[in-house]
Amino acid sequence: MITPFATIPDDGSPLRVVVVGAGGMGRAWLRTVQESPLVELAGIVDLDLEAARAAAAAIGHPDLPVGAGTAALASDVGAQAVINVTVPAAHHPVTTEALAAGLPVLGEKPVASTVAQGLSLAAASELSGQLFMVSQSRRYNRHLFEAKRLASSLGTVGIVSAEFFKAPHFGGFRDTMDHPLLLDMAIHQFDMARFLLDADPVSVFCEEYNPSWSWYRGDAGATAIFEMTGGERFVFTGSWCSPGQETSWNAAWRISGEQGTVLWDGDNDPLVDSTGVPAEGKGSDPGQEIAGSLRDFVTALRTGSSPMGQVHQNIMSLAMVEAAMLSASTGTRISVDAILEESYSQAVLTERDPGLLEVLKSWTSVRGALAGELSR
Numbered sequence: 418m419i420t421p422f423a424t425i426p427d428d429g430s431p432l433r434v435v436v437v438g439a440g441g442m443g444r445a446w447l448r449t450v451q452e453s454p455l456v457e458l459a460g461i462v463d464l465d466l467e468a469a470r471a472a473a474a475a476i477g478h479p480d481l482p483v484g485a486g487t488a489a490l491a492s493d494v495g496a497q498a499v500i501n502v503t504v505p506a507a508h509h510p511v512t513t514e515a516l517a518a519g520l521p522v523l524g525e526k527p528v529a530s531t532v533a534q535g536l537s538l539a540a541a542s543e544l545s546g547q548l549f550m551v552s553q554s555r556r557y558n559r560h561l562f563e564a565k566r567l568a569s570s571l572g573t574v575g576i577v578s579a580e581f582f583k584a585p586h587f588g589g590f591r592d593t594m595d596h597p598l599l600l601d602m603a604i605h606q607f608d609m610a611r612f613l614l615d616a617d618p619v620s621v622f623c624e625e626y627n628p629s630w631s632w633y634r635g636d637a638g639a640t641a642i643f644e645m646t647g648g649e650r651f652v653f654t655g656s657w658c659s660p661g662q663e664t665s666w667n668a669a670w671r672i673s674g675e676q677g678t679v680l681w682d683g684d685n686d687p688l689v690d691s692t693g694v695p696a697e698g699k700g701s702d703p704g705q706e707i708a709g710s711l712r713d714f715v716t717a718l719r720t721g722s723s724p725m726g727q728v729h730q731n732i733m734s735l736a737m738v739e740a741a742m743l744s745a746s747t748g749t750r751i752s753v754d755a756i757l758e759e760s761y762s763q764a765v766l767t768e769r770d771p772g773l774l775e776v777l778k779s780w781t782s783v784r785g786a787l788a789g790e791l792s793r
């Protein structure tokens with residue numbers, strides 16, 4: 418089920434958007450917005466006005482309106498939607514402000530810094546009646562879609578594995594952050610596994626470790642075993658300091674079922690070896706990465722269709738990360754429901770907006786609310 422949201426019927430003109438966050442990824446979004454006929458860039462917001470002006474100049478529009486406040490600039494320039502590409506800590510305040518101002522939001526992953534903040538944003542989307550979609554860009558990949566289609570020939574799927582081995586020297590915040598692999602990267606593969614299986618996580622056992630030669634302060638390696646709602650096991654093994662024979666940024670995948678196997682190296686067409694017959698629909702193209710999620714967002718706003726990454730559906734990917742980190746730090750198997758319940762209690766405890774508190778309190782179960790079972 419999808420959570421209902423207000424649509425903006427197509428009047429023949431592109432959707433006017435402001436981009437919030439003019440950092441590295443913000444500039445990638447600005448280029449994508451520029452190239453899309455579906456949207457028109459109306460302004461750039463950043464706390465650092467110089468960064469906003471420099472980004473406007475970099476795309477050849479030095480006179481583009483810029484500002485430090487999202488709702489204020491959006492109102493000044495008549496924007497119809499917001500693209501939030503700020504740092505994770507700013508996802509919650511910026512998206513809350515935009516939704517309260519009646520603006521739909523397309524936000525970068527992760528949904529927020531914590532699952533608790535993500536729940537607050539789901540409530541804000543319900544209260545405002547505005548769409549909040551998280552751009553989980555690695556879902557928008559035609560090879561991934563094809564792997565999922567081919568996996569429909571496997572009968573019951575038992576095991577999915579994703580191996581991620583890279584050796585980048587970022588030289589920035591990732592070198593010193595806690596949990597660099599799980600927090601900054603693995604969320605993509607966790608989310609892709611949910612997509613491939615059409616399943617959600619039940620529990621996880623995870624170990625994090627830092628190889629002796631690692632150039633990261635936090636643990637750069639992890640292995641996590643998830644039980645999923647269909648009974649499948651999803652096994653992620655990754656390292657951010659493994660030179661030689663590196664995998665794709667998407668990871669290398671094996672989907673194993675009762676009638677065969679799908680292999681996908683993350684970069685090329687997936688391969689199938691199965692006695693079953695896959696579903697029809699070869700060639701369906703979701704678009705490529707953030708251009709695909711931008712198209713999904715605008716199509717949803719125009720038609721009311723269900724986009725991938727609507728906040729309620731996306732939160733479970735961050736819950737997988739939090740559960741894996743807790744498992745690694747406690748050495749125990751962690752139930753994802755426990756993470757959801759704890760996050761819900763925290764969200765209720767910290768919510769200051771009476772309207773949002775009322776929405777949160779109206780949920781009879783977190784999993785039910787995230788599945789779109791509205792109790793109001």
Ligand SMILES: NC(=O)c1ccc[n+]([C@@H]2O[C@H](COP(=O)([O-])OP(=O)(O)OC[C@H]3O[C@@H](n4cnc5c(N)ncnc54)[C@H](O)[C@@H]3O)[C@@H](O)[C@H]2O)c1
Pocket residue numbers: 437438439440441442443462463464465468485502503504505507510511525526527552553554555
């Ligand atoms: N999908 C992907 O593959 C991918 C890749 C890289 C980054 N990202 C995501 O994109 C987001 C941004 O990452 P980045 O690398 O561009 O970060 P960055 O630090 O380069 O830029 C963030 C910008 O946001 C601005 N900002 C911070 N708080 C703000 C606020 N309250 N209001 C307005 N502006 C604010 C900062 O001044 C900065 O200019 C993160 O959520 C990150 O996880 C996604």
